[in-house]
Amino acid sequence: MDFGLVLQTDPPASRVIDLMKRAEANGFTYGWTFDSAVLWQEPFVIYSQILANTERLTVGPMVTNPGTRTWEVTASTFATLNDMYGNRTVCGIGRGDSAMRVAGRKPNTLARISGAMKVIRALGRGEEADLGGTVVKFPWVRPGAELPVWMAAYGPKALKMTGEEADGFILQLADLYLTEYMVKAVKTAAAEAGRDPSEVTICVAAPAYVTEDDSPEAIAHAREQCRWFGGMVGNHVADLVSKYGEHSAAVPEELTDYIKAREGYDYSHHGRSGNPDTTFVPDEIVDRFCLIGTAEQHVEKLNALRELGVDQFALYDMHDAQEATIDAYGSKVIPAVNDR
Numbered sequence: 001m002d003f004g005l006v007l008q009t010d011p012p013a014s015r016v017i018d019l020m021k022r023a024e025a026n027g028f029t030y031g032w033t034f035d036s037a038v039l040w041q042e043p044f045v046i047y048s049q050i051l052a053n054t055e056r057l058t059v060g061p062m063v064t065n066p067g068t069r070t071w072e073v074t075a076s077t078f079a080t081l082n083d084m085y086g087n088r089t090v091c092g093i094g095r096g097d098s099a100m101r102v103a104g105r106k107p108n109t110l111a112r113i114s115g116a117m118k119v120i121r122a123l124g125r126g127e128e129a130d131l132g133g134t135v136v137k138f139p140w141v142r143p144g145a146e147l148p149v150w151m152a153a154y155g156p157k158a159l160k161m162t163g164e165e166a167d168g169f170i171l172q173l174a175d176l177y178l179t180e181y182m183v184k185a186v187k188t189a190a191a192e193a194g195r196d197p198s199e200v201t202i203c204v205a206a207p208a209y210v211t212e213d214d215s216p217e218a219i220a221h222a223r224e225q226c227r228w229f230g231g232m233v234g235n236h237v238a239d240l241v242s243k244y245g246e247h248s249a250a251v252p253e254e255l256t257d258y259i260k261a262r263e264g265y266d267y268s269h270h271g272r273s274g275n276p277d278t279t280f281v282p283d284e285i286v287d288r289f290c291l292i293g294t295a296e297q298h299v300e301k302l303n304a305l306r307e308l309g310v311d312q313f314a315l316y317d318m319h320d321a322q323e324a325t326i327d328a329y330g331s332k333v334i335p336a337v338n339d340r
């Protein structure tokens with residue numbers, strides 16, 4: 001199993017770079033960041049420095065969207081990084097929850113994501129792409145260039161499109177039941193589209209907090225540090241409920257039940273521990289969606305995720321133990337999972 005580190009690009013950028021260097025030294029192979037131009041610093045500028053200061057780390061956004069930048073600009077940025085540092089980027093893409101809403105726009109449609117994925121992937125490989133009547137090609141992309149595009153999804157239509165079109169699937173929660181349900185939906189869609197389902201990389205992304213023991217006090221603190229995640233996922237779930245209804249066979253009730261007490265969301269606290277808009281998230285959801293507890297408990301859940309077809313676990317490291325979590329994964333968790 002691959003392991004990725006996910007950060008927000010809060011200033012100073014030097015700290016983001018240092019944490020990514022620490023992650024690589026601890027056995028992580030991917031470095032991800034949020035991509036929301038108003039809330040945080042521009043990630044692609046920082047990717048250049050992460051790549052320059054690491055040797056093997058693959059970097060990318062979790063996730064970009066097809067509305068913030070034009071598609072050829074996004075593709076050119078990735079292709080330039082790959083030309084400078086080798087094929088060490090991946091394009092994670094989705095609807096653009098915070099990036100679009102904070103700027104006063106609606107998240108992108110699936111049709112727009114589909115078009116963007118095709119254009120970005122083709123241009124990143126040095127192939128031609130149609131920008132709506134104008135066919136373009138980057139003349140400077142060298143042979144052998146690659147740019148995988150992974151799609152973030154929750155709803156049935158998005159899961160189907162991921163299986164049909166994307167190189168990878170990003171699932172932003174680590175609940176075993178929902179992971180099994182959604183991975184199956186993606187792989188079934190891939191097979192029905194004539195693709196080899198094993199060629200769709202499966203990436204589960206969620207907060208992880210390693211405790212010294214499993215005492216009630218330690219677990220309670222870890223939960224509070226990760227409760228924000230249930231609120232972030234709740235934004236996407238609320239969109240699904242709005243589209244499909246509160247009780248729909250299209251969306252598992254295990255995903256929709258917990259947002260009934262949700263009252264609103266302030267993006268100024270987005271993705272941060274102590275978010276006051278996430279008090280509605282119950283302990284059960286924190287435990288199911290995240291990885292909390294001793295290193296041994298992390299290993300147990302990661303092995304279960306791998307059995308469900310997960311190829312990478314991307315660790316959201318937004319809490320009060322960033323370095324300690326990276327080090328615990330490097331010394332205890334990653335070796336135990338990958339030496340099994």
